Amino acid sequence: MQAARHVVCALSGGVDSAVAALLLKRRGYQVTGVFMKNWDSLDEHGVCAADKDCEDAYRVCQILDIPFHQVSYVKEYWNDVFSDFLNEYEKGRTPNPDIVCNKYIKFSCFFHYAVDNLGADAIATGHYARTSQEDEEVFQQKHIKRPEGLFRNRFEVRNPVKLLQAADSFKDQTFFLSQVSQDALRRTIFPLGGLTKDFVKKIAAENRLHHVLQKKESMGMCFIGKRNFEHFLLQYLQARPGQFISIEDDKVVGTHKGWFLYTLGQRANIGGLREPWYVVEKDSAKGDVFVAPRIDHPALYRDLLRTSRVHWITEEPPAALVRDKMMECHFRVRHQMALVCRVLQGGRVPGQREDPAAGAVCLHASEGPAQSYGRHH
Secondary structure (H helix, E strand, O other): OOOOOEEEEEOOOOHHHHHHHHHHHHOOOEEEEEEEEOOOOOOOOOOOHHHHHHHHHHHHHHHHOOOEEEEEOHHHHHHHHHHHHHHHHHOOOOOOHHHHHHHHHHHHHHHHHHHHHOOOOEEEOOOOOEEOOOHHHHHOOOOOOOOOOOOOOOOOOOOOOOEEOOOOOOOOOHHHHOOOOHHHHHOEEOOOOOOOHHHHHHHHHOOOOHHHHOOOOOOOOOOOOOOOHHHHHOOOOOOEOEEEEEOOOOOEEEEEOEHHHOOOOOEEOOOOOOOOEEEEEEEOOOOEEEEEEOOOOHHHEEOEEEOOOOOOOOOOOOHHHHHHOEEEEEEOOOOOOOOEEEEEEEOOOOOOOOOOOOOOEEEEEOOOOEEOOOOOO
16 A cells, blocks of 8 residues: 655645645645744844744644644845845845745755655645646656756756646735746645635634634735834845936935835835825936836836846746747736736847847837836846
8 A cells, every 4th residue: 555645835824824734634645744934033023923923833733633843944044035135125126035935945945855854755835826737746756956057958858847827816826936946846736726715714714723814914025024114124225315306307306215225116105295106217326216206107117128037937948939039928027917918039148148048038018018117036
């Protein structure tokens, strides 16, 4: 008789990961719960929220009668996620730490811990997402350590696993999983991919998971909590006072504490002005932030967006892009932003060969202008 498949499930102390672990156990798998501590400072009330989340995750394991483990990736999170977050802001870009955390912490550090230390056949999380594999296909995958470097063995035969949107389009979290490696994705199960949030809550209520059901859903960045974002950022980056300048007549309409604090397209809270103004452009040399009145101002829109190196989830660029140097695609720059149709064109980064797999790409508006919401990864 074949032993039960061992699935290690990441537990955050919330309702989604708790129900994910429950569903895995219902499928007959041997389930182990792991809580990751990634940030250890106190919140605005002097309380370490991670400790409470860890207690809640442990209680989930008790209710489900599964083993519990706790691991600390505080050092890794600081080096690979938070430092990158500060560096990007200082350069005037707008990073998304949740994407970087999934890439380097949950689907790298945790993935290797589960496979190498706990002997997992697969990992699982409470993300609302799906892949192109059924569970049994996941278990058939073998973990092979890949050579370091940009290019894999071109003669290696692999059927790439695709990342698919969740059934609940409102809760879909594939945007945050967009940098996950193919190796980790091949060994991952998303039990909530076919469910709605309301149904997940119903399952929790029916299975004695009330302590996580009653918790407020975590939103935003874990290391900021409910603190003022600008105040938090200025604890780590030096203030660089500058001026808000109208894009229409070059008049000064206000002052700010640092041009790097603002994202293209966001509302600029300028004291003394009744109407809302929005960030159009930033001058890093002078420290000026150019703003425009009204969310529909023409200066806020672009019909071209250029990226740096592309991360292909399937490791290879689409055949159409390689063949034609361009292809139509659906595009979003923010979580829950409606997908829009755009034309993707292969480009070149100085010093690199012209190859969509290695270089940059451009996105062209195919149906009207694309609004500039900041330079996201």
